[in-house]
Amino acid sequence: MTSELDIFVGNTTLIDEDVYRLWLDGYSVNDAVALRVRSGILEQTGATAGVLQSDTMDHYRTFHMLERLLHAPPKLLHQLIFQIPPSRQALLIERYYTFDEAFVREVLGKKLSKGTKKDLDDISTKTGITLKSCRRQFDNFKRVFKVVEEMRGSLVDNIQQHFLLSDRLARDYAAIVFFANNRFETGKKKLQYLSFGDFAFCAELMIQNWTLGAVGEAPTDPDSQMDDMDVDLDKEFLQDLKELKVLVADKDLLDLHKSLVCTVLRGKLSVFSEMETNFKNLSRGLVNVAAKLTHNKDVRDLFVDLVEKFVEPCRSDHWPLSDVRLFLTQYSVSVHSLDGFRHQVLWDRYMGTLRGCLLRLYHD
């Protein structure tokens, strides 16, 4: 006696969270059944393996049918075929778009193209995440990217509106889109210690301060497409950053800056002497990063540069985080006292964000 057909359809669509997770994780029905058996569900419920198999199949079929709708979450809300309570709809969407830390670190900043998709095999092997799950996550990134790429207005809001994600998840996707668009390098070995959270934090700061949308003024000219874009860095701003070079190029200015900083920090830093020795190197590093940002290639290497030029030197001297914070604060503020320097606003826009990023990046 073999089962040819075996289905269960509820007026309210039944969603089993555990099975949903297994499905999202890309397990086959048989693997999922095996995992469920291991969870001890048979003992708890007194069910048989056959019952479990049939139940799992049913859920998988439902999820498969729902997947098409999950690709455009507003559709899930308006469709009539599956009657799902709003809280469950939210859960379905949120979980579907949730991604694995290990996976996102592999593709963050990469072009979301067919080429990258081909590499998913390797990523799957490397991370231990099933290929199916990798594909889903990759396709999610790509789908969100495609939808919001050309959109005006706040990136997070756009994502939230079109994908109905929670605030937290929408912010993460904003970071992913931002990184993918600007192709920031995140895969280098020396960046491996950084988590997705670190990058997402930086991305948020950069979106808030360095993009066109960040200028803050409401778009005065509705025709101008570029007025309110969150995904692209403000080209003009990057161009202007060259002006900061004077801070290190002008020897007097550099010395003055150093003395200002040292005066204030003397006795307050545990690594004062190291700081004093390294000041010029550090300052040169930070300012040069800014000056180089006109080139796309250098933009991509932003994080590599920051780690190389600032994080690593400090770390090798064992700066405590509190000292880094004090130093960066003082380093930024002191510039206001440099009479010969005329780009205060520019400096603040640059350093305000950079300071936040560096503090986040500075850890083991």
Add this chain to the structure above:
Amino acid sequence: MPGKLKVKIVAGRHLPVMDRASDLTDAFVEVKFGNTTFKTDVYLKSLNPQWNSEWFKFEVDDEDLQDEPLQITVLDHDTYSANDAIGKVYIDIDPLLYSEAATVISGWFPIYDTIHGIRGEINVVVKVDLFNDLNRFRQSSCGVKFFCTTSIPKCYRAVVIHGFVEELVVNEDPEYQWIDRIRTPRASNEARQRLISLMSGELQRKIGLKVLEMRGNAVVGYLQCFDLEGESGLVVRAIGTACTLDKLSSPAAFLPACNSPSKEMKESPFNEDPNPNPHSSGPSTPLKNQTYSFSPSKSYSRQSSSSDTDLSLTPKTGTGSGSAGKEGGPLKALLRQQTQSALEQREFPFLTLTAFPPGLLVHVGGVVSARSVKLLDRIHNPDEPETRDAWWAEIRQEIKSHAKALGCHAVVGYSESTSICEEVCILSASGTAAVLNPRFLQEGTVEGSLEQRIEENLPVGCGFCHIPYDELNMPFPAHLTYCYNCRKQKVPDVLFTTIDLPTDAVVVGKGCLIQARLCRLKKKAQAEANATAISNLLPFMEYEVHTQLMNKLKLKGMNALFGLRIQITVGENMLMGLASATGVYLAALPTPGGIQIAGKTPNDGSYEQHISHMQKKINDTIAKNKELYEINPPEVSEEIIGSPIPEPRQRSRLLRSQSESSDEVTELDLSHGKKDAFVLEIDDADAMEDVHSLLTDVPPPSGFYSCNTEIMPGINNWTSEIQMFTSVRVVRLSSLNLTNQALNKNFNGLCENLLKSLYFKLRSMTPCCLCHVNFTVSLPEDELIQVTVTAVAITFDKNQALQTTKAHAEKSLQRASADNEEMLQFPLELCSDSLPSHAFPAAKEHLESASSNSGTPAAQRATSVDYSSFADRCSSWIELIKLKAQTIRRGSIKTTVTVEKASPMGDGNFRNRSAPPCASSTVGVVKMTPLSFIPGAKITKYLGIINMFFIRETTSLREEGGVSGFLHAFIAEVFAMVRAHVAALGGNAVVSYIMKQCVFMENPSKNQAQCLINVSGDAVVFVRESDLEVMSAQQPAVNCQPSCTGEVTT
């Protein structure tokens, strides 16, 4: 020409991409009614077109309005080739034809294509302007209301129950017409859908005409079925119960109504002709008569009526002595005479109802059923479906005579079904023989008539169990005892019925689903040989099904079955029998005896051991079941018993006096051919198998109960969480070495596994009860068995459940001794109130105040006397108080209703601004349930009947996820379409939902499958009781606050 149909096409959304080049669609809509077609403009390049059409107006006869569906076809405009159809929507406009139902149909409908399924949605508005037509000879029956619900709908009151109505129409099946060879599958499917839609409209109209003839205004318990007879055609048939219903429209109207019930009746439009169609009749015991007749359609007809005794499973005990039941005798005879005369006027005194207004059901006999095997032949003249009519008339006649044999003149809980395989068709009908109170069946009530006095003397909660027939002249041997409740009348030891458990029945413990399952192989044969083979097998099947049922009932320690439904399915090479019922322990009936196993060869020691081992197992199971279902009937002390139950010895003496047989003979008799339900002889494989199958039935896991009736006895604190579902399984039997035993085992396993799967799936809802569990078996192919289950899971509050059961049990004890006079003070109208009667904990205290308040006026009205149960009366009194309070605040209640109505389908623009994005779903929730009520809610309006038929076909079965994927999607789509129609009518639920047909055919080698589904139900508007309370609490009407508070706080 009395009707103008107006249709407006507003917009579409989520349309499929029809133009690959642009990834868009140029959609337009054709609106067709009858032979008139209108078109919208083409809305270019959009998947969300906004047509905003003008009002398309159709001027049509109301006859057409009833018959024709509105057809809406969405197409993709193509300049160079033919326009491509995207899909269709059929809208049944019947609900717009009677005033109390919906006034407008407006909402998003899924666009359905028989090949692709749902492809987007379309927003449509439909209205009807009806002109009054006084033509007496009209062919239409606009205004007759139809209900699938098999009880008096919740917001109505039955003035008169007129009786049985039936009709059938036949046609050629488009799938078997010659043209089908040259047209596309889509065209063929659509032709079929359209035809069936037309036929059911016509059928409904014709039934409506009959109802009007009977001076009724509604059909309750309307059941419409399709017989796909293949080559020989398509039959659409329907049965129902004609009634005159009065709407309990609002509390305001309700209150005066109870002051003058008789006046009410006079005011009802059809009162001038007191043409009653009462039915009533006597009861019997378990299963009564079955007849098998085989008549190969022509004149040749061989009828083999098996005698009652052959099939009766009740123990053979004496009947002769006239010691008992004297008091009941003469009255009964009189009652019978009275009702008889009224009954004679109706050809078939059948009711399709399964639940009754209090007082209607006087006695219940037993189940009566009839089956007949027919050979199908081509229907030559669709306009004169005489053959089919004659077949059914024959069967109904049989049912009627069976009921008569039981001393009953009516059949309630009546239903009909067919099973077709190739050219053989089994027609089945079954129901419960009963004696009804004629008061409900005729217009105008004779005051102080005899039957009323009879009821007054009837004890509450057990009256329906009392035998209706004369025990001196019993139609079959039965074991009678004095009623354990009232001690006055005789009751049988076991009671089988097809109806729901009467609300006033006193039940001990909880009930449970009991199923008997059986397969029998049969040789493949042609035509008459086949039919003969089948009709030869039928009596044995029926007998074994009943034996199984009886054994399982005993094993559960219960003594009555409700909602019994026996389905016999015919296949190429086998017959399947599946009986489902809900077992309960009726306090009025005697405690069932255990099951004894008897061996044939008593000398063999090890065999003896085996037997005693089995016996022990069975006894253990019975004990366990009693505990599980909380069956602990109060011990009856001998003193209370007015006249003692005959002792076994007495019984045998009686027997001897009658038939000269000795005790030993009886013993022998029991272990011989006529198997007694109590004794299982274990000397052959069959019996062995029986015992095993008895013991393999696993009880549901803790926290689960199941029943196939509306409500579960012993549970009355339902929460509002409900989940209706349909589950389908098809298994392929290995064709090798098929034996009856192997088949039975497979079939049993299939059903048990299916139930286990349901329990597992619904585990998050525990404690819960699966109600109205409805199994359907079909044999689509040689080795395929298909089982379809539809049921609803309802969560209940466990803690409260325990308390109320206790209270209930206590109450039931008191009930027996409750003073009859008190009961008289409650007008009937109160009890037929619309609120589902839930447990009313504080009922008792209210009784005093209740009776003192309403006592005086009520006592003066003899006509409104009623003898419903204690609990019912209390709760109706409370409801009366509540309603009074609400009358004053009616404004607030009204708002609730409109809010409910607006929200379900508030289209696109309805958005919850403050909520997080996901909470702002625009699709209103529509509940579906096979029950006639929604727990924790009050049905405020019936919007009309939903009766839909869909065909889905695929030529890419693998790509759609195989057979499971295909059917899963299709059933989900059917649900969606039902919900959308209900929402468009302004409703938020479907009650009495039933999937009448799910015919699935596959051809995996061709990568094809096809499925037909037919569903029906009643679209309703419901309001949560909690919402009602909140509403009234929130806005205490300022001007009349004192009076409300005074009454409510009692």
